[in-house]
Amino acid sequence: MSSTPPADDTLDLHLPEDFLALFGNAGPVGTDHAGTDHAGTGAAPAGQDLLDRVADWGPAPTPAGVFHLVPVRVERDVPLVARWMNDPAVAAYWELTGPQSVTEDHVRAQLTGDGRSVPCVGVLDGVPMSYWEIYRADLDPLARYCPVRPHDTGIHLLIGADADRGQGIGTTLIRTVTGLVLDGRPACTRVLAEPDVRNTPSVAAFLGAGFRFAAEVDLPAKRAALLVRERTAPESP
Template sequence: MPPTDASTDAGTTPVADSSDISEPAPAHRPENSDCQDTLDLRLPDELIALIAEQDTPRPARHEPDEDRREASGTPAPPARTSLSKPSMSKTPMTRTSMVENPDATALAGHDLLDDVGEWGPVTTAAGVFQLVPARIDRDLVLISRWMNDPAVAAFWELAGPENVTERHLRPQIEGDGRSVPCLGVLDGRPMSYWEVYRADLDPLARHYPARPHDTGIHLLIGGVAHRGRGLGTTLLKAVSDLVLDHRPQCARVVAEPDLRNTPSVSAFLSAGFRFSAEVDLPDKRAALMVRDRALRAVL
């Protein structure tokens, strides 16, 4: 917003040029009169006494603490003034500034996805399911083993030693909270890997018309025994419901499975997502899948 100009805010009544202002007619006075108009103004005695009292210097107060300091020889502390402003660097961070600064939000102990780890369990047709944020020390071996499954490696491209998976996980775990890697735990057993991420803050946003707080999900089913029986559809619906339940500002859940991964695209469609577009990403041609909050009860 441009700086406020005093001439624009002071009022709307125009000020006339002095040359256009007629002087008032002089008052009628008797000819040859040498009398002058005078005004006899007398201030009240109470006001005069008040002015005199304010002009009279007052003796400095001597506090008991000062007496003790003088007796002990301790120097007095520096004087404080109520007119000094607090340093800007010590101004408390407000909730608004945290929202505008994602890094500040993460430093304050919040991720950018409304605390995925606090969403809790949900009951599904397959059992009790919960997203548990991943930890390197606890989960690296398991997730790395899943990444080396040929069916998974074909699309995730993270096969190899454990440090390959670690390089994928660590930036998310130690980052600003815009992507949260999780284990999917079904009836107490970890059986899938998920990434819940802010699609509007992801490079994906360059390839589709992103909206604020769009939330994306990635998924892999870890165990062969859990594949091919519709479990992906059940869990995709459960997780997208969790996103919409716990992220009120999110109007859409999005995903971008590889267009070649027909079973994955089919699972998204069965879970209430709609096919939005084909998207050319740097590493694949993807199917942009969208689940709208407004159509949640319909699809």
């Protein structure tokens, strides 16, 4: 049995069908890495999302260079992201190996959804080097497995090149993106992550970026470490 974090000041949100209907008509549904469906239903109006316009969050200076979250464009970005997905170190946790169409279907499901999940390429000093999904955890099936608060925002990521892994860049960028989320989403009080518990480098990177371990949670295709960064948490040095 999985443990869950204390229920203090949280909302255990199970998404009723009538609530989901407020966000659009039925449409394509995608599958998150390791089987978490979060694409949503219906199509968001062009340029809009349920995450306070990720595209407008702007670049951020980091010790590694200037970083920018750039929402994915299929024709421009999917070939590169698909190549990353077929790297064995990535494939072990994302489970999106295969032809480019596998990644394209995964990305399009989010782009044609209701805007609750925004796929992005992370660009560092002008070079695409990582893939991110910023998503509404309170509107995600994750909320069926652990307590969430309204406007909780989740992060999925992968670092594309082997040379960029294990150098502390992941921790730096997680801290940066967390800051962008909290600055760009005033209603959000927590940022969540749920990496596979076996993915110790990812767990360590989030902990190094100021997240705390809350629980182990059994999700449909993995046992996840639920990691939480409170808006009021002190920044890691």
